[in-house]
Amino acid sequence: MSNIREVARLAGVSVATVSRTLKSPERVLPETRDKVNAAVEQAGYRPNLMAVQFRSRRTGNLVILVPAIANTFFARVISGAQQAAQAAGYRLLLCDTQGRAQIEREFAALVYAHQADGVIQLRASDPFESMPTGAESLPLVNACEVVKGAPYPTISLDNRAAAQAMTEHLIGLGHRRIGIIKGPRSSPLTLDRVAGYQDALRQAGIAVDPSLICHGDFTLKAGDDGAGAMLELADRPSALFCENDEMAIGALRRIKQMGLRVPEDISLVGFDDIPFAAYCDPPLTTISQPAETFGQKAVEMLIALIEKKPIAERHVVLPFGLTVRGSTAPRARQ
Amino acid sequence: MSNIREVARLAGVSVATVSRTLKSPERVLPETRDKVNAAVEQAGYRPNLMAVQFRSRRTGNLVILVPAIANTFFARVISGAQQAAQAAGYRLLLCDTQGRAQIEREFAALVYAHQADGVIQLRASDPFESMPTGAESLPLVNACEVVKGAPYPTISLDNRAAAQAMTEHLIGLGHRRIGIIKGPRSSPLTLDRVAGYQDALRQAGIAVDPSLICHGDFTLKAGDDGAGAMLELADRPSALFCENDEMAIGALRRIKQMGLRVPEDISLVGFDDIPFAAYCDPPLTTISQPAETFGQKAVEMLIALIEKKPIAERHVVLPFGLTVRGSTAPRARQ
């Protein structure tokens, strides 16, 4: 592989002229440009990005920390982020952290080590924590699940309002015993959703029953297990609210296995509106989120941060939608 | 952020000694080492990876080109790859190419530009094609959907045998009219699966009926549409073979919408065994693949290539499994 000197020699110009021709052609005479371009062609020259970035102290790489790439919702977020990055001339370094802080730190360190220009974190946790001094001011954007009162920009959903709207939908159908399968204890997002669920219950004058709140981890199996536990209760709920669609789909299987029907015997709802939600039997009532927009906004804000451009709104809240399908129905007369 | 000179000054040694302490501590006196380490600590020093890699001409980055990250099967492949990379001290740069050669080329160029050490391609296409001279010898491994007779290492499944086994399973249940929803024309993988399907039919003395072969693109919607078309045939099939689980799940919805039952009226099978397959109603009979192993093997082979270690087997074929669940049953008497 040839280098810039080789090209300069072939074109009969200085290395500076080659560099200029590549970076700002308008500052070079057309005929010089042509000579250089011909030489580049002839030498099969590709600039060594390593050297370019080393010198210009800008990599064009953005790290995005994803708790679980296999999660259909995050896949959509990534897709939006990738498109925005591409449009702005940046590349996305995707990292499946499996929610582990150690892996997050390792990848966030790429910024500290000048291997990436900034980080997008999709989990409520600061990946620069416990980094050497100065790290707190590195370009970081937090999206999806965000840290409350974070010093860095955030893009979030009003999870509390969304959960409340969903619970109100169920209450409106006559349900009064509504179970909820929530996420892991460590997730602030799940706290918000439970809070919204409780808001709706209280406003309807329904007592919050702790036995109707069950922990899960956003997987199919967690929904399956959670539904199993919930339906064995003596006074079982007539509606079940799962904090994501995966768990709802898991719950759906268990409900059917136990010989109950959705929505006749029990209403079931999810959260996220993943593609499979519309293909369940019955199709799932759920909260839809503009997943791609999360990724897109996060990238745009991060780039603004990196390029030190002003940011209009540091804490963006995206709208949710209540998508009613066939998995909810009025409570059956007992 | 401090640099190596700052640390050298603090420790009262030369930059060379600092570098050595970090790279090969055993070549430095313990007391010198301690001085240096203290200075590193004090300065909050982090080596500039950009400079390290520029100098040592090795990045520790592996590019993995994924046609669609949202695809549940690829998500598992990535997971396996990530684990193997981590274990070997490499990082994975994930790229969602949306099957577009332009994006693939752009990311593959990272290798050419010394930004990554090698590439894993999960699609049957050479991302280095039309690159400047010398590109053909760059470290590349092709997994999942592979190029026939490729000059680079490959990891694949015997798709033909798998499709044949699946078709034989259906024939064994008494089905004789078996429809197939295949992938896009450009995919060699789909050709193999159709060939396997035809092998099984021929061996059973069943004529191949072109009207029972339908094109799709591996999405839920494609399965939905494909099943719709297939079931409107005058002499409709009693079994439907979808080339992936997503399409099977799409087909399942349409079959039910048309008032038919699975498996009583029509047997339905998929391919891949994604997590959702076991959670369908009925659970899906499908071909299981060791998805994580694809990723793991690909990374291991790529690293061997990069580090110029010998590779035992250049074309690995992984085993498949026939997972029979509730979506297949003996053909009903008409």
Next chain:
DNA sequence: GTGAAAGCGCTAACAA
């Protein structure tokens, strides 16, 4: 065991 010095490939200030 340690230091001095050269230079990886490129960019950017400055000079011409």
Next chain:
DNA sequence: TTGTTAGCGCTTTCAC
């Protein structure tokens, strides 16, 4: 408009 030159931060001989 183009060339000269001085590094970017680090690794790696080669002396000592």
